[in-house]
Amino acid sequence: MMEYAVEVENISKIYTLRNKNNQYKTDKKEFYALKDVSFRIKQGDVVGILGTNGSGKSTLSLLLSGISEINSGTMKINGEQALIAINTGLNPQLTGLENINVKGALMGLRKKRIQEITNDVIDFAELGDFLYQPVKKYSSGMKSRLGFSISLALNPDIFIVDEALSVGDKGFAKKCMDRMMKLRDEEGKTIFFISHSLSQVREFCKTGMWIEGGKLIEIDDIDKVCDDYSEYVDFMNAMTKKQKKKFMDEKFEKRLVEAPPKRFSLFHRK
Numbered sequence: 209m210m211e212y213a214v215e216v217e218n219i220s221k222i223y224t225l226r227n228k229n230n231q232y233k234t235d236k237k238e239f240y241a242l243k244d245v246s247f248r249i250k251q252g253d254v255v256g257i258l259g260t261n262g263s264g265k266s267t268l269s270l271l272l273s274g275i276s277e278i279n280s281g282t283m284k285i286n287g288e289q290a291l292i293a294i295n296t297g298l299n300p301q302l303t304g305l306e307n308i309n310v311k312g313a314l315m316g317l318r319k320k321r322i323q324e325i326t327n328d329v330i331d332f333a334e335l336g337d338f339l340y341q342p343v344k345k346y347s348s349g350m351k352s353r354l355g356f357s358i359s360l361a362l363n364p365d366i367f368i369v370d371e372a373l374s375v376g377d378k379g380f381a382k383k384c385m386d387r388m389m390k391l392r393d394e395e396g397k398t399i400f401f402i403s404h405s406l407s408q409v410r411e412f413c414k415t416g417m418w419i420e421g422g423k424l425i426e427i428d429d430i431d432k433v434c435d436d437y438s439e440y441v442d443f444m445n446a447m448t449k450k451q452k453k454k455f456m457d458e459k460f461e462k463r464l465v466e467a468p469p470k471r472f473s474l475f476h477r478k
């Protein structure tokens with residue numbers, strides 16, 4: 209029987225937005241970054257997440273990786289998961305090496321295992337002596353190298369890759385892609401992959417998930433979802449500036465929480 213790696217039902221994530229004058233407490237707006245999203249993903253599936261800027265992809269990746277909490281709904285994750293994203297999960301004050309140790313310690317790993325992970329990271333990240341420098345002195349590509357290498361070395365069951373390849377140089381991006389293909393083809397890992405490169409998503413993923421305006425629009429075979437999403441992007445591009453503004457405003461209005469139920473105040477908000 210095929211096990212699901214991820215089962216989510218009616219999940220929502222709400223953020224509090226500032227108003228124009230930046231008066232945070234008064235006239236604050238609550239906004240659905242994601243609204244009533246449900247899906248199931250089988251173990252070993254490779255899922256490309258598509259959607260225009262601000263549609264909710266990174267929010268979903270934070271929820272899937274357990275970094276951020278849902279406001280409502282249910283979510284079941286079967287296995288260890290790791291997020292690979294730009295600027296996430298690294299402490300800028302600590303050196304690369306210290307970051308590996310902290311991450312390992314937080315996960316309750318033994319010293320010997322942390323040493324093995326360190327060796328893997330040294331090998332894959334190719335950062336040389338920069339491993340002994342604080343991460344705040346890294347370029348974005350170097351941070352991506354470190355983050356990617358740590359997640360790979362931790363060897364989770366579920367990888368969530370959020371735009372992480374877009375800042376690495378071509379050589380490193382190719383190395384990561386080769387490694388991810390191995391994770392997909394030989395190790396049967398479950399992978400969520402967010403990228404604005406449709407060709408990359410088409411080539412790498414099996415299933416497509418299109419999120420727009422915080423809602424799940426479509427989940428299907430990757431080619432079908434890429435075709436439908438492309439059509440939507442073309443439709444948007446064909447609009448005049450005025451039409452586009454009206455369209456975007458309406459889309460925004462639909463995501464507002466009109467009168468938030470009391471229970472939302474109990475939950476964590478970012």
Ligand SMILES: Nc1ncnc2c1ncn2[C@@H]1O[C@H](COP(=O)(O)OP(=O)(O)OP(=O)(O)O)[C@@H](O)[C@H]1O
Binds near residue numbers: 223240260262264266
């Ligand atoms: N911490 C936060 N506080 C308030 N609003 C947020 C926060 N994080 C994200 N948002 C808002 O939630 C919506 C979804 O953002 P998200 O980062 O998930 O989009 P995305 O699909 O990943 O976009 P992109 O393609 O630009 O990376 C956006 O409107 C964003 O402004």
